[in-house]
Amino acid sequence: MLTEPSTDPTAKEWTSDEPFLVVDDLTVKFPTADGLVQAVTGLSYQVELGKTLGIVGESGSGKSVSSMAVVGLHDPKRTRMTGSIRVGGTEVIGLSENKMRRLRGNDAAMIFQDALAALHPFYRVGSQIAEAYLSHHPSATKREAHQKAVSMLDRVGIPQPDQRVRDFPHQFSGGMRQRAMIAMALVNDPKLLFADEPTTALDVTVQAQILDLLQELQRDFGSAIVFITHDLGVIAEMADDVLVMYAGRAVEYGTCKEILTRPRMPYTWGLLESIPEVESDPTQRLLPIPGTPPSLLLPPSGCPFHPRCRFTGEVPGDLCERELPELEPATGDRAEHLKRCHLRNPAETLDRATALAAGEG
Amino acid sequence: MVTDTESMTPDTEPRTETSGGSTGDRPLLEVTDLVKHFPVKSSGVIRRVIGQVQAVDGISFTVDRGESLGLVGESGCGKTTTGRVLTKLYEPTSGSMVFDGTDLSPLSAKQMLPFRKDVQMIFQDPYTSLNPRHTVGSIVGTPLRVHDVVPKNKTLARVQELLELVGLNPEHYNRYPNEFSGGQRQRIGIARALALKPKLMVADEPVSALDVSIQAQVINLLQDLQKEFDIAFLFIAHDLSVVRHFCPRVAVMYLGKIVEVGDRESIYKNAHHPYTQALLSAIPDVKQAQVGGRRERIRLEGDVPSPINPPSGCRFRTRCWKAQDICAEQEPPLLQIGGPGGHFAACHFAEPYDSAIHDAAKAQAAADEEARRKAESAPEPAD
Numbered sequence: 238m239l240t241e242p243s244t245d246p247t248a249k250e251w252t253s254d255e256p257f258l259v260v261d262d263l264t265v266k267f268p269t270a271d272g273l274v275q276a277v278t279g280l281s282y283q284v285e286l287g288k289t290l291g292i293v294g295e296s297g298s299g300k301s302v303s304s305m306a307v308v309g310l311h312d313p314k315r316t317r318m319t320g321s322i323r324v325g326g327t328e329v330i331g332l333s334e335n336k337m338r339r340l341r342g343n344d345a346a347m348i349f350q351d352a353l354a355a356l357h358p359f360y361r362v363g364s365q366i367a368e369a370y371l372s373h374h375p376s377a378t379k380r381e382a383h384q385k386a387v388s389m390l391d392r393v394g395i396p397q398p399d400q401r402v403r404d405f406p407h408q409f410s411g412g413m414r415q416r417a418m419i420a421m422a423l424v425n426d427p428k429l430l431f432a433d434e435p436t437t438a439l440d441v442t443v444q445a446q447i448l449d450l451l452q453e454l455q456r457d458f459g460s461a462i463v464f465i466t467h468d469l470g471v472i473a474e475m476a477d478d479v480l481v482m483y484a485g486r487a488v489e490y491g492t493c494k495e496i497l498t499r500p501r502m503p504y505t506w507g508l509l510e511s512i513p514e515v516e517s518d519p520t521q522r523l524l525p526i527p528g529t530p531p532s533l534l535l536p537p538s539g540c541p542f543h544p545r546c547r548f549t550g551e552v553p554g555d556l557c558e559r560e561l562p563e564l565e566p567a568t569g570d571r572a573e574h575l576k577r578c579h580l581r582n583p584a585e586t587l588d589r590a591t592a593l594a595a596g597e598g
Numbered sequence: 599m600v601t602d603t604e605s606m607t608p609d610t611e612p613r614t615e616t617s618g619g620s621t622g623d624r625p626l627l628e629v630t631d632l633v634k635h636f637p638v639k640s641s642g643v644i645r646r647v648i649g650q651v652q653a654v655d656g657i658s659f660t661v662d663r664g665e666s667l668g669l670v671g672e673s674g675c676g677k678t679t680t681g682r683v684l685t686k687l688y689e690p691t692s693g694s695m696v697f698d699g700t701d702l703s704p705l706s707a708k709q710m711l712p713f714r715k716d717v718q719m720i721f722q723d724p725y726t727s728l729n730p731r732h733t734v735g736s737i738v739g740t741p742l743r744v745h746d747v748v749p750k751n752k753t754l755a756r757v758q759e760l761l762e763l764v765g766l767n768p769e770h771y772n773r774y775p776n777e778f779s780g781g782q783r784q785r786i787g788i789a790r791a792l793a794l795k796p797k798l799m800v801a802d803e804p805v806s807a808l809d810v811s812i813q814a815q816v817i818n819l820l821q822d823l824q825k826e827f828d829i830a831f832l833f834i835a836h837d838l839s840v841v842r843h844f845c846p847r848v849a850v851m852y853l854g855k856i857v858e859v860g861d862r863e864s865i866y867k868n869a870h871h872p873y874t875q876a877l878l879s880a881i882p883d884v885k886q887a888q889v890g891g892r893r894e895r896i897r898l899e900g901d902v903p904s905p906i907n908p909p910s911g912c913r914f915r916t917r918c919w920k921a922q923d924i925c926a927e928q929e930p931p932l933l934q935i936g937g938p939g940g941h942f943a944a945c946h947f948a949e950p951y952d953s954a955i956h957d958a959a960k961a962q963a964a965a966d967e968e969a970r971r972k973a974e975s976a977p978e979p980a981d
Contacts, residue, residue, distance in 0.1 A: 295809040396900075410901045411673070440672035440836060442898045445880040452892065467810050470882030474892050497887035511814035513843035515881050519862060522821070523843065525814030529779045545811075 253326060256283040257461050258307065258345075258429055263320035265302050265311070272534045276302040278485045280320075284478075286428060289455065289462040291476030291493065293469060293508070295530050299485035300465045304431045306330075307463075308347050309337040324429060343373050346422035350434035352414035356406040356421075363387070363402030366421045373425045389420040393450060412443035419450065426458060433465045448475060469508060473497055481505045484531050484541035487564055491574035501567040501576040501583040504542045510594060524594045540579065551586055552579045624699070625660040626830050627684070627798055632657050632693035632703075634676075634683050638906060649906045653679040655854035656693070658932075661798065666824065666831040668845030668862075670838055670877070674902055675851040677834045681800040684832065685719045686710055698797065715745050718791040722803035724783035728775040734761070734786055735771035741793040760789040764819060781812035788819065795827060802834045817844060838881050842866055850874045853905055853913040856932060860941020870935050870948040872896075873914045879951075896956060899963070912946065919959035920947045 265277040277299040284290045294300040305311055307322050309329060322329040324345050332340070349355040357365060366389055367382035374382070383402070390398035393416040406414055415435060422430060432451065436444040448471065455462055464475050472479055472493065479496040481489040481504065489502040500506040507526040513519070528545040531537050543549050543557040556579050567574040567583065580586050633656055638649040654676040661667045669677045682688045684695060686702060695702045702713060718741075721727035728737055738757045742748050748756050758768035764785040775783055784804065791799055804820065805813040817840065824831060835841050841848055842862050849859040850873065858871040869875045879895040886893050898917050903909055909916050915925040924946050932944040 295811060412901055441838070441880040442672065442876060443901070444882075445895055445897070448882075448892070449897070468882060469810075469884045470886070473884045473887040474882050494887050494890060497884055508810055509884065511811055512884070513817075513839045514885070515839050515842065515866070515878070515883055516885070517843075519843050519846075523814035523818055525818060526811035527815070529781060529812065530809065 255323070255326065256285040257325055258284040258463070259321070259323045260303070260307065261321040261323075263303060263306060263322060264318065265299070265306055266317040267315060268317070269534075274533050275536060276485055276533055277306070280482075280485075280487055282478075282480050282487065282490065284429070284461040284463060286461050287455065287459045288477045289464055289475055291472035291479045292463060292465045292482060293467060293472055293479060293505075294482035295467060297484075297530055297533060298482040299533075300482050301433055302485075303482075304347070304433060304463060304465060307429075308341055308345050308431060310347070339373070342369060342422075342427065343425050344427055345429040345431065346425070346427040347431040347433060348415075348418050348422045348435050350437050352411070352418045352438075353406060355418055356414060358406055361403050361405055362409065362417050363390070363404075366390070366402075366417070366424055369421050370424045385424060386420075389424050390417065393417070393420045393423075393454075394446075395420075411439055412446060415439060415443075415447055416450065419447075419454070423454060423458070427460065428458075429461045429463070430455075431463045431465070434467075435464075436471065437466065437468070444471070451475070469497065469512060481508075484536050485533055486541060486577065487575075488542065488577045489575065490564065491567070495567075495574040499567075499574070499584070500587065501574065502542075502578045503546045503548050503580070503583075503587070506587045506590070507545075507547075510591070521595070540577070547590070548580055548586055552581070623663075626663045626665075626698060627661040627832075628694075628696040629660070629684070630658045630694045630696075632680070632683060632695060633691040634679050634688055635691045652854050652905050652908055654683065655908075657851070657854070657856045659849055659856065659859060661830050661832060663797070664824070664828040664830055665847065666833050666845040668841035668848040669832060669834045669851060670836060670841050670848060671851035672836065672877075672902055674853075674905065676854040676905070677836075677851050678802055680851075681719065681802045681832060681834050684798075685714075685717055685800055687719075711745075715747075715794040716797045718794060718796040718799055720784075720787055720791050720799060720801040720804045723807050724780050724787055725775075725807075727787055728783055730775055733772050733774055734766075734778075737775070737786060738771075738789045738793055741790060745794055747794060756793070757789075760793055761786075763792065763823070764789045765815075779812075781808050781815060784808060784812075784816055785819065788816075788823070792823060792827070796829060798830045798832065799824075800832045800834070803836070804833075805840060806835060806837060813840070820844070838866075838877060850877065853902060853908050855913055855944065857914065857945070858941065858943045859932070864941040868936075868941075868950055870941075870943040870950060871914075871945045872918050872920055872947075872951075874943075875951045894953075896951075897960065912944075914945075919956055919963075920945075922946070 260280060260282050263277055263280045267274040267276060280303055282290060292300045306318060307324065307329060318330055324340060327340060363383060363386040366386035370382045370385045371377060387398045387402050390402055395401050395413055395416055409417060436447050439447060466472060476493045479491065479493045480487055483504050489496055489505045496505060500509055510524040511526055513523060526545055531541060537544050539558045539560050540562055549557045562577045562579045564575045564577045566572060567576045632654055634654040635650040635652055637647045638651060639645040640648045657680065659667065669680060671677050679688065683690045690703045693703060697713060735754065735757050738760055739753050742753050742756060757771055761768045761771060766782060766785050805816050808816060823829065833841060833845050846862055848862050848865045849856050852873050858865060858869065858874045865874065866878065869878055876896040876898045883893060900917055903916055911927050912925040912930050915921040930944045930946045932942045934940050934942050935948055
C-alpha cells in the first residue's frame with residue numbers, strides 16, 4: 238500500500254468546538270433501471286463525542302444508506318451524493334479512496350446486523366481482527382496484531398479469548414459473533430461507531446448483553462455512536478438524541494426524551510401508538526399506521542407521510558399534498574425538538590388523539 | 599430460603615397443567631408429553647446416529663376453542679418445532695396431541711388429511727412462504743381445491759371473498775406475490791390459512807418480519823378474524839410485548855421444556871421462574887425515555903446450552919443465579935404456584951423476583967470478574 242508522509246487526514250485528538258460528526262444537507266440518489274431512487278434527501282444531523290444518536294425508521298427510510306455514506310461504503314460510480322459529511326473535521330464526500338480507507342476503521346467504523354454475513358467464513362475470527370489492526374498499523378508485527386486480537390476479544394467479553402481467537406465464525410454463537418464484530422470495529426479505537434441494527438437478529442437476553450457492552454465501551458473510549466434501529470424500546474434505552482426518518486428525510490429530530498414522550502409529528506406518534514407495550518392494557522386494540530411505506534422512486538408530493546396521515550384533515554386546504562413542511566422547532570425556537578409537519582398545534586392534536594385512542598379500548 | 603415447593607416430596611408423576619384445568623368441555627387441543635428429537639449423524643459412509651437434538655422434550659399444554667396460547671422463548675428453545683409437530687410437518691418422536699377428541703400423533707399422512715382442514719399454519723417469512731410462480735388466486739385457492747370444499751366454479755368467488763376479508767383488493771387475485779409488499783404478502787398467507795375455516799391456527803412469528811407500522815395492522819387483523827370465526831391460536835413469537843397483547847395465556851419455553859405457563863396477568867406481573875423474570879426484564883421499554891438511561895435488569899450470562907447435550911436436572915441452571923446442587927440432580931416438575939388459580943412454574947426455587955437475592959449473586963459474580971481481570975492485567979500495547 239502507498240504510504241504517504243504523515244499527513245494524517247484526521248487528528249486522533251478532537252478538540253474543536255464542532256461536533257465530531259456533522260452531516261449537512263446530505264442527499265443520496267441511486268440511478269437504477271427503473272429510475273432515480275431518492276434514498277436520502279436533505280438530511281442534516283450531528284453527533285458529539287461520548288453521545289449516542291438513535292436513527293429510527295422503517296425499511297427503505299434511508300437510515301442505513303445515510304450511514305453507509307458517512308463510512309464511504311457507496312460505490313461512487315453508482316451513487317450521486319451531494320451535501321457535506323465531516324468526520325472530525327475531514328470532508329468525506331469526494332475523499333479519495335486511499336484517504337477514505339484510512340479514515341474508515343481508524344476514525345469511523347461500522348457494525349452490521351448480520352454478523353454471520355459480515356465475518357468471512359474462511360478465515361479465523363482472530364486473523365480477521367488482526368488484519369483490521371495491521372492495515373492501520375503497518376509497522377506492527379503479526380504477533381502484536383494477534384495479541385491485540387486476543388485482548389479485544391477479551392474486552393468484548395468472549396470467554397477464553399486466547400483459544401477462541403483461533404475459531405472460525407461458524408463456531409461462535411450469534412451473540413458471540415456480534416461481539417467479535419464489535420471487537421473488529423473497535424480494534425483501531427475509532428471515535429465514531431455506526432451500529433446498524435446490531436441487535437435485531439438477537440434474542441432479548443443477548444440483545445441486553447450487547448447493549449450493555451456498547452454502553453460500557455462508549456464510557457471507556459468516549460466514542461460517538463450512531464445507533465440505527467426500528468425498535469423504539471432500544472432507542473429509549475440507548476440514545477441521547479433521536480432522529481426519525483421517513484422516505485429519506487428527517488421528519489423529527491431532538492433529544493430522546495422529547496421525541497419519545499412528546500412526539501410532534503404524526504408518523505412518530507403513530508409508531509409509538511402502534512407498538513404494544515409491556516405494561517399497557519392488553520385488551521386495548523392497537524392503533525396501526527394505515528397504508529404502506531412509499532416508494533422512493535416516486536415519493537409522494539408535499540409531505541411524504543400525507544397518504545398515511547390521519548390528521549391531514551386538520552390542516553387547511555391541501556397544504557399537506559402540495560407543500561413539503563420545513564424541519565422547524567416544535568415549540569418556540571427551541572432547537573432540541575425539530576419536526577416536519579404542517580399541523581398548526583401538533584401538541585394539542587396528537588394528545589387529543591392519544592386520549593381518544595385510549596378511550597376506545 | 600424456604601419455599602413451599604421445597605418442602606414437598608418430589609412428585610414422581612408431575613401434575614400437568616391439564617389436571618388442574620377447566621371443568622366441563624374438553625379443550626380443543628391437548629398436548630401431553632410431546633417429544634421431538636432429531637438424530638445427529640456422523641459424517642462418512644455409514645452415518646451412524648451419534649446423538650439427538652432434543653428440540654422438544656416432553657411438553658404438555660392445552661388450547662381451548664377460540665383461545666390464544668402464546669409460546670415464547672429464545673431461538674433454539676423449540677417453539678417453532680412444537681408448531682411444526684402440531685401441524686405434522688414433523689413426526690413427533692413420542693407423546694400425544696389430542697385434537698378435538700382424536701390423537702393426531704400416530705396418524706399417517708393419509709389419515710391426517712381430514713384434520714389438515716382444521717389445523718392451519720401462518721409462517722414467519724412472507725417472502726419464502728409464497729410460491730413466486732403462482733398467482734395469489736392460485737395460492738389462496740389451492741387449499742380449497744385440495745380439500746374440495748367449494749365447487750370449482752365458486753372457487754374464484756371464495757378466493758375474492760377471502761382476499762377482501764384480510765384487507766386486500768379482491769381484484770388482485772391474478773397478481774403474483776412479488777407485486778405485493780411484505781405486509782400484504784403476510785395477508786395473503788393469512789387468507790390461505792383461513793381458506794379452510796380452521797379451528798386452530800399455528801402462527802409462527804407472524805409479524806416479526808414486518809415493519810413496525812405494519813405489525814399492528816396484521817395483529818389487529820388476526821384478532822378480528824379470531825373473533826369472527828372463533829379460531830384458536832397457538833401464537834409463537836419471541837417478542838414478549840406482542841405475545842402479551844395477543845394471548846390471554848402464555849407458555850415460556852427454554853431448551854425444549856415449558857418452564858412457566860399460565861394467565862398473562864399472572865406471568866407478566868408475577869413470574870416465578872428465574873428465566874421468565876430475566877426475559878421480562880430484558881425487554882427494552884419505550885417508557886424508559888422518560889427517566890433516561892438503562893432499566894435495571896437481570897443480567898443473564900452466556901448463551902443457551904446446546905440441545906444435543908442439555909444440562910442435567912433443570913436446564914436453566916447453568917445460567918441461573920439461584921442454582922443449587924438440587925438443580926443439577928433433579929428436574930423440577932411443572933407445579934402450580936400460589937394455590938388454585940395460580941400459574942405453573944418448573945423451578946425448585948420458584949418465587950417472585952427478589953432483587954436482594956439477585957443483587958447478592960451479581961455482587962459475587964462481579965467480585966469474581968474483578969479478581970480475574972486483576973490476575974490478567976497485563977499492560978495493553980499502546981498504539
